[in-house]
Amino acid sequence: MIHATAAHVLRRFVAALLVVLSVSTAAFVLARLAPGDETTTDVMEGVDPKAIADTRDRLGLDRPFPVQLAQFTWDLLRLDLGESAKFDRPVAALVAERGANTARLAFVALLLATLIGLPLGVVTGAYSGTWVSRLVSTASIAVLACPPLVAVLVLLYIATTTAWISVAPGDLLVPALALGLPVGAALERLQSQATHDAMASLDLLAAAARGIPSHRLVWVHAARQSLRPVLGVYGIVIGSLFSGSIAVEFATSWPGLGRLMLDAVQYGDVRLVAGCVFAAGVCLAVGNLVADTLRSVVDPRVRDLS
Amino acid sequence: MTPSRMFRLALVIALVVAAVIFSRRCGAPQSEADAVPQNGGTLVATYRTEPTHFNRLVEARPMARLTALLTQATLLRVDPNTGALVPRLATEWTGTPDGLTWTVTLRRGICFSDGTAFTASDVLFTFQAIYDERVKSPLALDMRAKGQSFQLRAIDDHHIVLTFPSPFGQGLAILDSVPILPRHKLQAALDAGTFRDAWSASANLSDMAGLGPFMLQAYAPAQHLRFVRNPHFWRTDATGQKLPYLDELEVQIVPEQNAELLRLQSGTSDLTNGGARAEDLAMLRDAETAGRVTLVDVGPAIDVSTLWFNLTPGSKAVADKPWLAQEAFRRAISHAVNRQAIVDTVHLGAAAVVYGPVSPGHGDWFVPDLGATPFDLARARTLLTSLGLQDRNGDGVLDDASNRPVEFSLLTQSGHTERERTSTLVGEQLRQVGIKVNVVPMDQRVVQARYASGDYEGIYYGAQANSKDPTGSRAFWLSNGPMHFWNPNQPTAGSEWEGRIDALMLQLAETMDHAERKRQFTEAQQLLADHVPALWFAAPHVSVPMSMRVGGATPTVIQPPVLWNAEELFVLGPRR
Numbered sequence: 001m002i003h004a005t006a007a008h009v010l011r012r013f014v015a016a017l018l019v020v021l022s023v024s025t026a027a028f029v030l031a032r033l034a035p036g037d038e039t040t041t042d043v044m045e046g047v048d049p050k051a052i053a054d055t056r057d058r059l060g061l062d063r064p065f066p067v068q069l070a071q072f073t074w075d076l077l078r079l080d081l082g083e084s085a086k087f088d089r090p091v092a093a094l095v096a097e098r099g100a101n102t103a104r105l106a107f108v109a110l111l112l113a114t115l116i117g118l119p120l121g122v123v124t125g126a127y128s129g130t131w132v133s134r135l136v137s138t139a140s141i142a143v144l145a146c147p148p149l150v151a152v153l154v155l156l157y158i159a160t161t162t163a164w165i166s167v168a169p170g171d172l173l174v175p176a177l178a179l180g181l182p183v184g185a186a187l188e189r190l191q192s193q194a195t196h197d198a199m200a201s202l203d204l205l206a207a208a209a210r211g212i213p214s215h216r217l218v219w220v221h222a223a224r225q226s227l228r229p230v231l232g233v234y235g236i237v238i239g240s241l242f243s244g245s246i247a248v249e250f251a252t253s254w255p256g257l258g259r260l261m262l263d264a265v266q267y268g269d270v271r272l273v274a275g276c277v278f279a280a281g282v283c284l285a286v287g288n289l290v291a292d293t294l295r296s297v298v299d300p301r302v303r304d305l306s
Numbered sequence: 307m308t309p310s311r312m313f314r315l316a317l318v319i320a321l322v323v324a325a326v327i328f329s330r331r332c333g334a335p336q337s338e339a340d341a342v343p344q345n346g347g348t349l350v351a352t353y354r355t356e357p358t359h360f361n362r363l364v365e366a367r368p369m370a371r372l373t374a375l376l377t378q379a380t381l382l383r384v385d386p387n388t389g390a391l392v393p394r395l396a397t398e399w400t401g402t403p404d405g406l407t408w409t410v411t412l413r414r415g416i417c418f419s420d421g422t423a424f425t426a427s428d429v430l431f432t433f434q435a436i437y438d439e440r441v442k443s444p445l446a447l448d449m450r451a452k453g454q455s456f457q458l459r460a461i462d463d464h465h466i467v468l469t470f471p472s473p474f475g476q477g478l479a480i481l482d483s484v485p486i487l488p489r490h491k492l493q494a495a496l497d498a499g500t501f502r503d504a505w506s507a508s509a510n511l512s513d514m515a516g517l518g519p520f521m522l523q524a525y526a527p528a529q530h531l532r533f534v535r536n537p538h539f540w541r542t543d544a545t546g547q548k549l550p551y552l553d554e555l556e557v558q559i560v561p562e563q564n565a566e567l568l569r570l571q572s573g574t575s576d577l578t579n580g581g582a583r584a585e586d587l588a589m590l591r592d593a594e595t596a597g598r599v600t601l602v603d604v605g606p607a608i609d610v611s612t613l614w615f616n617l618t619p620g621s622k623a624v625a626d627k628p629w630l631a632q633e634a635f636r637r638a639i640s641h642a643v644n645r646q647a648i649v650d651t652v653h654l655g656a657a658a659v660v661y662g663p664v665s666p667g668h669g670d671w672f673v674p675d676l677g678a679t680p681f682d683l684a685r686a687r688t689l690l691t692s693l694g695l696q697d698r699n700g701d702g703v704l705d706d707a708s709n710r711p712v713e714f715s716l717l718t719q720s721g722h723t724e725r726e727r728t729s730t731l732v733g734e735q736l737r738q739v740g741i742k743v744n745v746v747p748m749d750q751r752v753v754q755a756r757y758a759s760g761d762y763e764g765i766y767y768g769a770q771a772n773s774k775d776p777t778g779s780r781a782f783w784l785s786n787g788p789m790h791f792w793n794p795n796q797p798t799a800g801s802e803w804e805g806r807i808d809a810l811m812l813q814l815a816e817t818m819d820h821a822e823r824k825r826q827f828t829e830a831q832q833l834l835a836d837h838v839p840a841l842w843f844a845a846p847h848v849s850v851p852m853s854m855r856v857g858g859a860t861p862t863v864i865q866p867p868v869l870w871n872a873e874e875l876f877v878l879g880p881r882r
Contacts, residue, residue: 034755035751035752035755036751036754036755037755040755040758041751043754043757043788044754044758044767045366045770046782046787046788047366047788049795087358093508098528153564153565153568156565156568157568160568160569160574161572163572167569167574169528169529169560170529250561250562251562251564251565252565253529253560253561255528255529259528259561260528262561263356263561266750268751
């Protein structure tokens with residue numbers, strides 16, 4: 001069994017590696033094909049054309065696109081992400097610095113989402129039809145339906161007007177709530193459905209018939225049984241935390257990878273765009289790998305199917 | 307209820323009311339008028355971009371300018387409100403009658419923030435760095451007269467002689483943009499060819515020193531910069547009190563403009579990046595009425611958005627639609643646009659009608675009604691008819707001689723409400739004379755890229771101006787300038803009138819007499835108005851929002867509107 005699991009993990013790892021390299025290269029290609037380049041902003045700022053020509057030469061922008069792509073790919077294979085044109089610093093250092101911040105934010109947001117979403121999901125799934133269940137479900141749907149930027153601004157408004165939470169750049173709570181609440185709402189919905197299904201399963205009916213107390217039936221038996229499908233989406237959830245963090249980081253001034261990427265896109269810093277995508281790809285791949293591995297350990301059918 | 311009980315109740319109510327009033331009084335900032343500047347306290351400003359470099363000599367972006375303004379000092383300053391030269395590190399200056407050679411006396415007994423004495427060698431070093439080819443300083447181009455570097459030499463530690471190689475119109479005012487850097491900190495980097503890397507955003511802050519009112523104590527990337535009082539700062543106020551008044555100034559990096567406003571309104575921050583957007587004015591006025599913010603109208607902006615067509619010879623726009631290149635067509639548009647309607651609807655009345663790139667905000671460089679083309683639909687129609695543009699198929703849109711409809715696409719910056727709304731309104735107004743405008747809002751970068759590649763028909767956009775002096779906008783006026791929007795980077799002037807403007811602007815750069823400079827610039831403006839290469843409609847008033855805690859502010863239209871005199875700012879009351 002251990003051998004089979006290791007082989008499964010290895011296969012997934014190789015696939016993840018290919019995915020990361022592909023999306024990074026695709027990001028480079030798309031960013032380079034977009035109108036403008038690293039010197040476009042300089043043109044409108046009236047920078048001396050000679051200085052612009054120097055920059056273009058330094059960044060190799062005058063070389064044919066296939067040459068630039070080959071250089072990027074070769075650098076990527078050596079894990080050299082190049083220099084950021086905007087920040088005049090190695091992309092790897094910038095990405096590591098901001099990626100650590102995003103990871104911290106994502107971790108806290110995931111923790112909040114889990115602590116809020118799963119218990120509420122068990123409640124709404126096990127006691128569906130009650131007013132508590134209806135209230136929580138409605139709130140979850142409202143949070144899920146709200147665009148991230150609007151949700152962040154509402155949270156910021158509450159935080160700034162009540163002064164209950166600090167909104168200084170670098171403070172974690174507002175961005176973590178902004179990022180975590182929609183994920184918590186999604187987890188609540190999933191957990192609710194899974195719990196509802198579990199409660200209707202024959203083994204739980206049998207357990208109830210054996211006289212197991214209802215709270216134990218819900219919080220131990222149904223919760224454990226319903227966790228399996230929810231666990232499977234954690235990889236996707238981690239990915240969504242990274243992609244959803246762009247709006248949140250932008251509005252709350254959180255110094256993370258999402259904001260760095262937005263800066264890079266706005267400036268046309270192609271190497272930095274690709275570097276950010278590379279980092280996000282690695283996080284997503286690791287998240288999926290962990291989720292897959294856990295699922296393959298918990299459910300042998302997954303391993304066998306792959 | 308007995309009278310004694312009523313009395314006790316009244317007393318309690320009176321005490322409660324008094325306590326509430328007293329507590330509010332204590333918590334509320336004092337009014338600016340009766341405020342006496344006090345030392346101490348912290349103000350929080352927000353900025354939307356983060357720094358990439360702290361050295362103004364190698365970086366021209368707003369954050370590098372702000373850092374230089376707060377941590378460094380110049381020999382003299384041009385007061386942004388009055389235009390007068392104000393002594394800074396230089397206490398006095400005397401020039402030869404031809405204005406070419408200036409003897410500048412430097413302030414004695416002052417130190418950099420690390421305690422090292424300031425001498426003439428620091429001034430010479432700064433100019434050495436500017437002119438060093440390896441530094442590639444964005445200031446180098448401005449510090450030349452007819453392409454020649456200024457000559458500087460030290461007479462002693464406190465006197466320098468500055469010689470312009472040829473007449474230089476801006477004169478000593480140019481020194482306002484040159485922060486004097488510490489030779490003892492940077493000479494080694496300059497010698498080693500690593501000057502560009504010194505004082506980068508990832509550099510060790512303890513390696514920095516300056517003569518400005520503050521020192522950069524901490525920088526958290528993408529979060530904030532914390533500036534603390536420079537104990538060695540040399541300025542005092544009229545009463546002899548040492549400046550700056552503030553202990554600390556925190557600049558928080560908040561990229562989202564709505565979040566920036568929320569912070570200001572809630573009292574979390576005190577100052578924003580610049581003027582308020584037109585769409586935020588109503589909300590800010592409500593906040594002002596509620597006593598949460600102060601809104602100061604500092605007059606019309608000096609960077610006016612421009613509508614221009616791609617008139618580059620051989621461009622697809624001109625080849626497909628030759629009428630775009632006709633002066634009469636552009637003049638017809640100018641007559642067909644109701645500028646006052648733009649002022650009233652887009653800017654809610656807070657703007658000035660303009661017909662050229664120079665607004666009333668430019669002070670005496672502005673000539674009222676120069677090149678005015680009053681709103682006159684009949685005149686516009688006549689001009690269009692004179693070009694052979696008529697509605698030949700009765701669809702309400704004019705057609706050219708080849709029966710092609712008179713329509714053009716107008717790119718503008720999406721998310722920039724003023725530009726989007728103005729473009730739409732101009733499109734609607736031009737429909738009345740049979741011109742169809744397809745407004746295409748695009749991301750700012752895409753607009754810039756389309757401009758740089760010449761792949762467009764018309765653009766409504768603008769660039770930030772940092773100086774009221776016309777020489778500060780040479781990139782626009784000169785035919786070889788990158789921002790000569792309608793036909794940039796011309797090897798030689800493509801038309802006689804552009805050649806004449808080039809000559810006037812070069813003369814202006816070399817003329818020292820202000821009246822003569824004004825005459826030259828008025829002629830250049832008149833030529834521009836005569837040939838209508840581009841169109842201008844309204845110069846929005848710049849309204850600078852601040853928290854009620856900010857004292858000593860004298861906002862201006864030039865960036866940064868409030869922090870330009872950060873040393874004189876003080877705190878009026880506690881944070882709400």
